[in-house]
Amino acid sequence: MHESLKRAISALQITDVYLKNSSVHTMEQWDPKRADISSFKYQFLHVIDKSEIIDVEENEGPDSDKVTSKSFFLVYITLGSRVVDQNALEDEGDKKHAKEPFAQIEGTFVAEYSISDDFDKSDEEALKSFALSNASFHVWPYWREYLMSTCTRLNLPKIPLPVKQFTKS
Template identity: 40%
Template sequence: MAENSMNAELQKAIECLRIQDVYLRNSQGDLMEGFDPKYSPEANDLAVQFKHVVTCEDVLQLQEDEKEVTLFRVHIDLGARWVVLPEPKVEGGSEEKEEENIKAVIEATFLAEYLIEGEPGQKALDEFALKNASYHVWPYWREFLMSQSMRMNLPKVALPAVQFASNNRESAGDQD
C-alpha cells in the first residue's frame, strides 16, 4: 500500500514539473601523486568504483518579466575513482581487508532544474528528486566522465544508459 502512495506522489510531481535546465555545479579531477595512467604498469589492473547520490533539493521563487516563477532544483553528486584493489590477507583464520589504493578521482555535482506548475507538495518533490531527476542528469554525467577520463589518460569508462541514485529509498529532504 505504501508503494502505491509513493507512486501516486511521484506521478503528481511528474505532472507538475517541467525540465528547464541541467548543468554542472562543480567538478574535480585528480591523479594521485606518483601515478601516471599512461606509463604506470598498474594502470591496466585498475578497478572503477562509482558514486551517485541525490544530496539535496530546493525550491526557488524568482521574479521573471513581472511574473513570479517557482523552480525546483535537485543536486546530484556523481563520481568515479580508479583503484588498485588489495589482495585479501588471511591472518589467524580471519580475512583482513586493506583499503583500496586510490589512483585517480573524477567527481561532479550536477543540478537539474524544473519549473513548478501547480502544487505537487513536498512528498511528491522528494519522490521525484530520488526517483526521476537522475534520468535527466545521467546523460550529462556519462559524457562528462567519458571526456574527462580520456583527457586524463585514464582507462575508458562506458557507463550504462541509465542508473538510479544509490539513496533512492531515503528521503532527499533528509539529506540537507
C-alpha cells in the first residue's frame, strides 16, 4: 500500500453514505412483468465523478459563543444498471451498445468522511488515492440495496450484485 493511501486511511473516518440523485426509466409500451427475459443482458456503470472538501462551523451549544470547525471529504460516485436486448446490440468499434435500454436505473451516491485535525488537507495525492481505492467499498452495499429494491418496484428481474472488488482506474 502506498504511503499516501496510508495517510488518508488514518485521517478519514466514514460518517455518512447517501443518495444524492437518481433516475429510473423504462421504455414506453414495454411491460417488464410480461416480457420475455431470455434475451436480456445487463450493462453496468461505475464512475467516481468527483471529490471535494467542505468546512462546517458549528456552535458548541445554545448558551455558548464558541464555534468549532470540522472538515469533511466527500466522494461522489455514480452507479448504474440497464437492461438491454442482447439480440439488439450493435457493434461500435470493439464495444457493443444497445440503441435504447428497456430499463435503466442510475444513482449518484456521496460517501462522506470526517477529516482528522492533524491531516494536511492539501495532500491531494492521498485524497485522490483514497477516493479511487476505498470510497466505492463504502458505497457499494447502498447501491446493491437500491438496485434490488428498485428492480422489485419496476417488476424487473432482481439483480443480486455480488460483493465487489474494485481496482484503481
